[in-house]
Every structure is written in C-alpha cells, then in structure tokens.
Amino acid sequence: MPIRIDPEEVEFRALKPAASWRGARVLEIGCGDGRLTRRLARLGAQVIAIDPDRNAIRSARRTLPKSYAGQVRYAVGTAGRLEFPARSFDIVVFAWSL
C-alpha cells in the first residue's frame, strides 16, 4: 500500500480560504513530487512549480493528470535564485520548503 499523506484533505481545506486561487498566477517553491501542486490546480490556480530535485520534477510531470496540463508547469529551480521577472506572481507558496 503506498503512503497516503493527508487523505482527509485537512491541508486542502486550510489552503482554500487562504487566498483567491481561481485564475491566480502562483509560484510554488519546493513542489517535490507535485502532491500540493495538484491541489492548487484543483483550486483553479495557474501554477509554476519548482524544485531543485530533477527526479522529483520528473515524477511530478509523470503523475500530473491531463486535466491539469494547461494549468501547471514544472521546472527545476531553487528559492534562492528565482528565474522570473519582478512582480510576475499573485501568490508565492513555500511548500514545506522555507
């Protein structure tokens, strides 16, 4: 049986009222295998998700449902040097990564 993190979706329920997610441009830092990314996409966000671990990014891309393909982009990257222009996101999420 694979490990199930937060099957009760407590984390999802806490995130939901934290911001206006629908259509928001979101940068997720430390996305790992994309567990939280998929939840942010489910909230309607447009997500760029980064992680320094290439294998994790590969796994995240592999497990992204096709229905979220237009909403999510994965890239290898670190919080210390963000390769994005100033003022380009509505929300930045540190996902277990600060």
Add this chain to the structure above:
Amino acid sequence: MVHALQEAHRVLRPHGLLIDLRPAPAHRRVGLQRGRRWTIVGTTKEDLSDDHSANQAVKTAIGRGLFRRGLYDRFELKRHVGGLSAFRAWLEDFVLRSGLPSHAWLVDRVAAGLAGGSTWATVVVRGPLELRVLRKRG
C-alpha cells in the same frame, strides 16, 4: 532563508500573498490506527533548529517591512504509512534526509505494537502543520 523571502518578495506583484506552509517545530507522533482508534507508540526525536530558523526568517522579513501578517492556521496532518515494512522504509528515508541518529528503537516499538494487538492495524504518523499568509507591502 531571509534571501529566499526577499526573492519571493521580488517576484510577487504589489500586495501579493506569500503562503508559508510547513510542519510546526514539533516532533512527529507515531501510532497505530485500529478502526477509528489511534494509539501512540512513540515520538520521533528531531532536530528542530531549521524550523526555528525559518520562523526567525519570517519575523526578520516582516521586521524589514517586506510583508505584513495575515491569516494563520495550525492543524494536524496524518500520514497513513501502512504496515511495518512500509514504516521502516519511510523512517529510514526520513532519518537519512533529516540527518538524524537511528530510530531503530521506534521500529521495534511499532513492531511490538503490531504484534500485540488482536485486530489489524496500520501505522499513522501525525504532526502539526502551520499555515502563514503574509501580504507584500507596497
């Protein structure tokens, strides 16, 4: 960590939100779930200094006027690990990644707990998570 917050501040639009979601500085509790009943069998012994440093970095960023505090929430997150072999594998990986000393004693306790019960059980690891919302100033 403060530099990472400065970078986040740079890429955020004015009044954009920074959401800091991570485990609270607390040791995880390992227990056995039998039906609806969860019984603790042990607690991890973690080095929480990184968590405290991250909290300090957030305070520093707020103190420098980069962000102002918004919503805060704390809740418990459960990790349903499964049986003994899955727990052993998870714990070994966790200990390795966190640079902690061996937690073999905890595996032994879980093994004893699983062997001692009369009904089927699964290992569930619980720990508090904190959610902080900060709003970019200006």
